[in-house]
Amino acid sequence: MVNIMKNIMKNIMKNRKKIIRSVMIVGLLLVVFFSYGIYWAFFDMNRLPTGEYLTEETSPDETYTLKAYLSNGGATTSYSIRGELVFNNLKGKTKNIYWNNREESASIKWLDSDTVNINGHSLDVPDEKFDFRNQ
Numbered sequence: 001m002v003n004i005m006k007n008i009m010k011n012i013m014k015n016r017k018k019i020i021r022s023v024m025i026v027g028l029l030l031v032v033f034f035s036y037g038i039y040w041a042f043f044d045m046n047r048l049p050t051g052e053y054l055t056e057e058t059s060p061d062e063t064y065t066l067k068a069y070l071s072n073g074g075a076t077t078s079y080s081i082r083g084e085l086v087f088n089n090l091k092g093k094t095k096n097i098y099w100n101n102r103e104e105s106a107s108i109k110w111l112d113s114d115t116v117n118i119n120g121h122s123l124d125v126p127d128e129k130f131d132f133r134n135q
Contacts, residue, residue, distance in 0.1 A: 051072070081105075099131045
């Protein structure tokens with residue numbers, strides 16, 4: 001009888017550990033999914049509004065072209081500038097690298113083949129980005 005009770009207690013403890021482990025894994029997955037959802041909905045630069053074309057400048061070696069767009073968010077928000085980097089060698093592949101609020105014009109100057117200055121913000125392309133929401 002004592003051995004039977006020990007076996008029952010051992011099985012209960014074993015199942016309790018499995019249940020706790022399962023709950024922790026499911027909880028972790030929910031946190032990761034929720035965090036990614038917030039990033040996707042509010043901070044992903046690929047979801048920026050298109051906007052109205054303003055200007056463009058090509059890099060000195062003609063590897064990149066930076067296009068600037070004016071985005072009007074409506075009556076409750078100010079104008080914003082979106083900078084889109086075009087990879088000329090990759091058949092027009094694009095990447096958003098600049099997003100700044102409360103701007104209505106874009107001044108683009110290439111400092112060298114890989115460094116561009118947009119409205120006073122220097123970026124080393126194609127890796128760096130400027131997003132006012134992260135400042």
